[in-house]
Structure formats: C-alpha cells, structure tokens
Amino acid sequence: xxxxxxxxxxxxxxxxxxxxxxxxxKLEELLENMFETMYAAHGVGLAAPQVGISIRxxxxxxxxxxxxxxxxxEERKQLRDFKKVFINATIIEETGDEWAFSEGCLSIPDIRxxxxxxxxxxxxxxxxxxxxxxxxxxxxxxxxIQHEYDHIEGILFTDKLSSxxxxxxxxxxxxxxxxxxxADYRMxxxxxxxxx
Numbered sequence: 001x002x003x004x005x006x007x008x009x010x011x012x013x014x015x016x017x018x019x020x021x022x023x024x025x026k027l028e029e030l031l032e033n034m035f036e037t038m039y040a041a042h043g044v045g046l047a048a049p050q051v052g053i054s055i056r057x058x059x060x061x062x063x064x065x066x067x068x069x070x071x072x073x074e075e076r077k078q079l080r081d082f083k084k085v086f087i088n089a090t091i092i093e094e095t096g097d098e099w100a101f102s103e104g105c106l107s108i109p110d111i112r113x114x115x116x117x118x119x120x121x122x123x124x125x126x127x128x129x130x131x132x133x134x135x136x137x138x139x140x141x142x143x144x145i146q147h148e149y150d151h152i153e154g155i156l157f158t159d160k161l162s163s164x165x166x167x168x169x170x171x172x173x174x175x176x177x178x179x180x181x182x183a184d185y186r187m188x189x190x191x192x193x194x195x196x
Contacts, residue, residue, distance in 0.1 A: 003037045003051040004186040008108045008156070009177030011190075012049050017056045017152040019088045022130040024055070031085060031128055034059055041185035043106045045144050047151030050107050052188065056088045058148035065140050075139065082141050089125035091149055092134075094118035101143055103157045108176060109183040111169055115157050117146050 006012055020027075030053075038046035044065065047058035065071075066079040096119030104112040120138040123145060127133060137145060147157060158166065158173065175181060179192030 001033045001036065002040045002186065003033060004188040005037065005041060005046075005106045005183075006050055006052050007176050007179070007181075007187050007189045008158075008173050009190040010052070010107075010188070012052055012054055013107060013151070013156060014154045015049065015054050016154045017047075017049055017054045020055045020057065028128070030057075031059065035061075037185075038106075041106050041183075045148040046106065047148045049151050049154075056152045057086070058089070058152060059083075059085045060141075060144050060148060062141055062144055065144075079140060085128040086123070086145070086148070087126040087128070087130070089123055089149055089152065091121050091123050091146070093122040094120070094146075095122075096120040096138070101140075103143075103147060105147070105157055106185070108156065108158060108173070109181050109187075110176075111158070111172055113157070113161055113165060113169070115147075115160050117143055121146060123149070 034046050034048070034051060037051060038059065038061070042064070044062050045058060045060045048055045061083040062079040063083070066076045098116040098118055100114040100116050102112045103115045119142065120136060121142045122134065122136045124132070124134050150156065158169065177189060177191045179189035
C-alpha cells in the first residue's frame with residue numbers, strides 16, 4: 001500500500017519520534033508499505049514521520065545515486081547495493097570535514113538547497129529483524145542516513161539553512177503546507193482539506 005507523504009507544516013515532522021519494541025504491530029507490513037511508498041515517489045530514503053507515524057524508523061536505498069558519472073566504480077557499487085532499515089537509530093559520532101550537497105525532501109517537494117553535513121558518521125541501530133549494529137559510513141551514504149535520521153529527531157533540512165535562505169523560501173514552504181505544489185506522488189497537506 002502506498003501511503004500519502006506528509007507535507008511540510010505538519011506537526012508530526014517536528015516531533016522527536018519514539019522508540020519501538022520488537023513486537024511493534026505489523027512491522028513487516030509497515031516496512032513493505034514504506035519501501036513501496038518511497039519507490040513510488042522516487043526517493044532514496046523515507047522516515048516513518050513522513051508517513052504520519054512518529055516512531056524511530058527509517059529506510060534507505062541509495063541505488064538511484066549510483067548512476068553519477070563523477071563517482072568511482074567502487075563508490076557506484078556501494079550506492080547500488082546499499083538498502084537498509086534503521087530502527088531506534090542513534091548517531092554516536094559525526095566526524096570529518098563538513099561538505100555541501102544539494103538536498104531535497106519528499107515532504108518538501110520542489111525545493112533543493114545546499115546543506116552542510118559531516119563527512120563520516122558512526123551509528124547504532126537495529127535492523128528489520130531487531131539485530132543490533134554499530135556501523136560507520138561516509139560520503140553520500142552518510143549524507144542520506146543523516147537526512148533521514150534528522151526526521152526521527154524532528155529536524156528538516158530547511159532547519160539547517162541560513163536565515164537568509166529561510167526567508168527566501170518562506171513563501172514556497174507556506175504554499176507546500178496549503179497543497180499549492182505539484183508533486184507526482186500522493187501527499188497529505190496540513191493546511192489543505194484532503195490528500196491529493
């Protein structure tokens with residue numbers, strides 16, 4: 001089942017999400033639906049708050065980035081093969097130089113801005129079978145994880161922009177909340193009457 005994606009302005013996107021237990025009801029079904037929703041919207045990551053569920057769960061599939069010509073074959077292979085579920089994740093360390101990358105978000109269609117993030121992260125998380133992992137990632141994989149992790153912390157990429165950039169996109173963000181945006185996937189708008 002494809003969920004509507006919650007648009008900018010919905011309070012669920014600004015809440016710190018809650019941890020879940022292994023017995024979380026219908027977890028497998030939720031994960032299937034979230035992957036289906038992410039692929040239908042051509043995303044590379046999706047967090048549970050983006051489908052209106054305030055739990056510490058997100059998933060990532062970086063395969064669409066693997067076509068980039070500037071990447072080495074090794075980097076392309078890593079991006080092609082990186083598909084993971086992160087449950088109750090905690091980033092325990094962010095290291096390396098901050099670097100800018102043009103980020104977008106399924107909850108904020110038609111807006112892309114450069115966001116600075118650390119190059120490398122170390123993260124604790126449980127996978128879909130509730131096996132615990134501690135892993136270190138760098139580059140684009142780290143970037144996608146950081147973006148999705150922010151969602152379970154109630155942070156959007158627009159929160160990381162300068163005050164000038166925020167002022168410049170304020171009108172666009174207000175329009176997204178009202179549903180005045182063209183997205184080629186179903187969305188739920190907080191200030192509109194129904195999902196489109």
